[in-house]
Amino acid sequence: MSRYIFKRILGALVVMWVVATLVFFMLRAVPGDPLAAMLFDVGDPEAAEVLRAKYGLDQPVYVQYFKWFGRVLQGDLGNSIYGSRVSVNRIISEAFPRTISLAGLSFIISLLIAVPAGLISAIKKHSAMDHVMTFFAFLGLSMPDFWLGILLIILFAANLHWLPAIGYVPLSEGFWPWFSHLILPSIAVGTAFSAIVARMIRSSMLEVLNADYITVARAKGLYEGRLVLVHAFPNALIPVVTVIGIAFALLMAGAVVVENVFAIKGLGRVLIQGILNRDYPVVQGAILVVSAIFVFANLLVDLLYTAIDPRIRYE
Amino acid sequence: MNEPIAGAVAVEAMEDARSVRSLWWAYLLRDKKAVAGLIVLVILIVLAVSASVVSPYDPNAMVFDMMESPSLKHPLGTDDLGRDLLSRIIHGTQVSLFIGISTVVIALLIGGFLGLAAGYYGGWLDNIIMRYIDLQWAFPNFIIAVYLVAVFGPGLSNVIIAVSLAFVDDFARVARGMVLTIKEQQYIAAARTSGASDFRIIWRHILPNASAPLIVQGTVSISYAILAEAGLSFLGLGVEVDTPTWGLILSEARSFFSRAWWLGVFPGLAIMITVLSVNFLGDALRDILDVREGKELSL
Numbered sequence: 001m002s003r004y005i006f007k008r009i010l011g012a013l014v015v016m017w018v019v020a021t022l023v024f025f026m027l028r029a030v031p032g033d034p035l036a037a038m039l040f041d042v043g044d045p046e047a048a049e050v051l052r053a054k055y056g057l058d059q060p061v062y063v064q065y066f067k068w069f070g071r072v073l074q075g076d077l078g079n080s081i082y083g084s085r086v087s088v089n090r091i092i093s094e095a096f097p098r099t100i101s102l103a104g105l106s107f108i109i110s111l112l113i114a115v116p117a118g119l120i121s122a123i124k125k126h127s128a129m130d131h132v133m134t135f136f137a138f139l140g141l142s143m144p145d146f147w148l149g150i151l152l153i154i155l156f157a158a159n160l161h162w163l164p165a166i167g168y169v170p171l172s173e174g175f176w177p178w179f180s181h182l183i184l185p186s187i188a189v190g191t192a193f194s195a196i197v198a199r200m201i202r203s204s205m206l207e208v209l210n211a212d213y214i215t216v217a218r219a220k221g222l223y224e225g226r227l228v229l230v231h232a233f234p235n236a237l238i239p240v241v242t243v244i245g246i247a248f249a250l251l252m253a254g255a256v257v258v259e260n261v262f263a264i265k266g267l268g269r270v271l272i273q274g275i276l277n278r279d280y281p282v283v284q285g286a287i288l289v290v291s292a293i294f295v296f297a298n299l300l301v302d303l304l305y306t307a308i309d310p311r312i313r314y315e
Numbered sequence: 316m317n318e319p320i321a322g323a324v325a326v327e328a329m330e331d332a333r334s335v336r337s338l339w340w341a342y343l344l345r346d347k348k349a350v351a352g353l354i355v356l357v358i359l360i361v362l363a364v365s366a367s368v369v370s371p372y373d374p375n376a377m378v379f380d381m382m383e384s385p386s387l388k389h390p391l392g393t394d395d396l397g398r399d400l401l402s403r404i405i406h407g408t409q410v411s412l413f414i415g416i417s418t419v420v421i422a423l424l425i426g427g428f429l430g431l432a433a434g435y436y437g438g439w440l441d442n443i444i445m446r447y448i449d450l451q452w453a454f455p456n457f458i459i460a461v462y463l464v465a466v467f468g469p470g471l472s473n474v475i476i477a478v479s480l481a482f483v484d485d486f487a488r489v490a491r492g493m494v495l496t497i498k499e500q501q502y503i504a505a506a507r508t509s510g511a512s513d514f515r516i517i518w519r520h521i522l523p524n525a526s527a528p529l530i531v532q533g534t535v536s537i538s539y540a541i542l543a544e545a546g547l548s549f550l551g552l553g554v555e556v557d558t559p560t561w562g563l564i565l566s567e568a569r570s571f572f573s574r575a576w577w578l579g580v581f582p583g584l585a586i587m588i589t590v591l592s593v594n595f596l597g598d599a600l601r602d603i604l605d606v607r608e609g610k611e612l613s614l
Contacts, residue, residue: 015453026466142538142591144545147565147583150572154580158573165573253455257546272550275465283465294454 008302012295019291020284024068027280028061068284077285082277088285091270096289098168099266102189102259103251105182110190110197110251117194118201123228125206133198140195145254149188149261156184166263185262189254196250197240204236211235241305248297252290267293342603349599352592359589363408370402374559382575392577394568400577403559404585410560411589414475415541419533421479422540426486427529431517433487434494444487451484457543464552471554478543482536489532493525527604534597538590545586561586 052058056067071078077088121130157165163184169177208214209232217231218224256268263269267290274282343349362369371390372378381397383389391400433444451459456478463477497503498521506516547553548562556563561582568578 015450018450023462023466138591138594139587142594143587144542144549144562144583144590146546146549147579147586150565150579150583154572154576158576249455249458253457256458256461257550260550271461271465272552275461276551287462287465290458291454294458298453 005303008299012299015295016288016291020072020288021065021069023284023287024065025061027283028064072288077288078281080274080279080282082274082279082282088281091282092267092285092289095265095267095270095286097170098264099252099255099259099268101168101171101178101182102185102255102264102266103248105179106186106188106190106193106251106254107248109183109186110194113190114194114197115201118198119205119228119233121198121202122205122209130202137195137199140191143191145188145192146257146261148191149185149258152184152188153261168262168264168266181262181264185255185258185264188258188261189251192254193248193251200240201236204239205232208232208236238305241301248301249294252293252297256290339603343599346599346602348595352595352599355588355592356596359408359412359592362405363412366406366409370399370405372399372402374398374403374406375557382571384575385577391581392575394564394575394578395571400564400581403564404561404582406559407561407564407582407585408589410471410554410558411541411544411586414471414478414544415537415589415593418475418478418482418540418544419536421475422482422536423486423529423533425479426483426488427490429483430487430490430492431494431521431525434491435498435513435517435521441491445491448484448487451481452488456481456485456539457546460543460547461550461552464547469547469552469554471558474544474547474553478540478547481543482540485532485536486529489528490525493528494521497521497524531597531601531604534593534600538593538597541586541590541593 049058056064059067068078075089077092079085079087080091117133117136121133124130153165156163163180167181169181171178205228209228214227214232217227222231255266256271258264259266259268260272267286270282271286271290273279274286343353375398377397378389378393378399380389380393382395383393383397385392389399389401391404393399394403429444429448433441433448454462459481460474460477463480464473467473467477503516503520506520511519544553544560545562545565548560549566551566553562554560564582565579568575568582572579
């Protein structure tokens with residue numbers, strides 16, 4: 001098992017290295033000057049040369065790569081070349097907790113919706129309730145997450161004034177301020193995820209409820225609630241966990257867009273702002289960190305899978 | 316048939332194909348969701364094609380009625396520059412459908428080709444192709460699209476390239492999986508023994524049998540591609556500013572949602588209705604072509 005984990009971690013690191021390297025070279029292979037953005041406030045070719053030399057952009061690409069990679073290995077992502085030239089490490093370490101808060105809260109909220117919805121749909125198969133939930137699942141999957149965010153702002157912030165429209169408050173300033181700022185974006189991010197998980201739980205439960213051991217348990221006179229929750233549900237969870245892994249990636253992707261609706265300066269907003277400003281170090285740093293989250297989330301799910309189903313053993 | 320002659324066999328085969336196709340349609344038309352999806356999609360395509368005829372106003376003309384709420388004159392209201400929202404949304408249909416469909420066709424061609432090659436030839440070619448596909452598989456398509464726009468920059472053609480490439484892995488995986496199963500069938504061995512070339516085997520025997528799952532994947536991907544384009548446009552990474560797309564209309568209206576709800580509601584509704592119809596259709600196709608084992612899995 002530990003050998004397997006070691007191999008997987010190594011594989012994850014290789015994926016990150018490949019992504020970082022690809023992005024580094026592709027950014028430089030494409031026409032367009034990284035200094036274009038800066039030159040707006042410089043506007044003088046000689047000053048541009050000085051800046052170019054200062055940021056090492058006058059050197060051959062492979063030299064830039066090795067210098068950059070050497071620094072990344074030491075945990076230094078460089079400095080932003082836009083605006084106040086803050087260090088990318090600082091930008092990302094400020095953004096990171098926001099994105100994780102958002103993804104984490106939307107994960108919890110969507111499971112709170114998806115698990116009961118999926119269970120009810122499965123138990124009351126083909127009932128009116130089941131059809132209504134199927135329809136909502138379709139809606140949830142077909143709705144752009146950022147638009148749902150806009151609708152929530154229009155309803156709960158602009159008209160009802162129940163919740164703040166935008167921004168982020170760290171958890172250290174109290175639970176309610178943190179929660180009230182995050183609840184709307186979390187719903188926006190989590191809805192599609194919730195629809196997927198609910199449908200997965202439904203189909204997986206239906207399969208398990210048809211199994212012989214459930215019939216035996218029912219024949220023995222087991223009461224239905226215990227049958228569903230204790231006997232069927234844990235086994236129905238196994239296939240769901242794999243999908244949760246894929247869907248967690250969806251949550252992160254959703255966070256990238258939804259952060260921009262709610263003006264939460266998380267990783268997604270940092271990445272998008274970096275792209276719009278052509279701020280290479282920020283873009284590279286953000287892509288590296290976002291990619292790391294995906295790769296390690298996948299890894300975690302695989303390991304979780306073996307924990308939840310002891311029949312699975314990796315070599 | 317006592318003495319099958321070549322012509323008659325060919326005619327029969329054609330009739331078979333035709334009846335299979337009509338059976339498809341019969342199945343499809345029995346599914347209420349699919350019919351609803353089809354009707355909406357046909358309407359949307361008609362709207363997209365005739366956008367300049369059916370829109371009441373020029374989508375970029377400023378009519379000096381700024382931020383008007385929906386009325387008889389402007390059924391969906393106007394934006395901050397006094398442009399008619401309905402006309403802009405109708406024109407947006409063109410871009411969204413065009414990008415949704417074209418990106419999937421490109422992704423299907425590239426991914427299908429890679430998957431076929433990897434699955435059919437195996438060995439080192441399979442290794443190289445699948446290493447790349449697995450790498451891309453580790454990330455959601457939308458994130459790949461964002462990464463690629465980060466590299467290429469925004470704009471219509473760049474968005475099409477980025478979204479197409481982002482979906483390549485899905486098609487490559489489906490195609491490869493199909494080839495691996497079909498390759499082992501006896502009729503392939505028979506074709507090979509009778510001296511058919513690789514190209515002929517792939518084109519005449521493997522591709523027709525691998526097409527059903529690819530069609531389903533393609534339909535599903537269209538809905539995701541439309542969502543991806545809307546997301547990119549909303550983030551300012553999409554097409555140029557003078558092209559009204561649904562995501563861009565939403566993005567431009569950002570600061571006015573509290574005063575003008577219609578600017579926030581209708582463009583998103585257009586996206587949702589389109590994606591929902593594609594999803595309905597895709598779901599029905601999946602059932603008909605029986606791509607998955609259990610029908611209960613259907614969403």
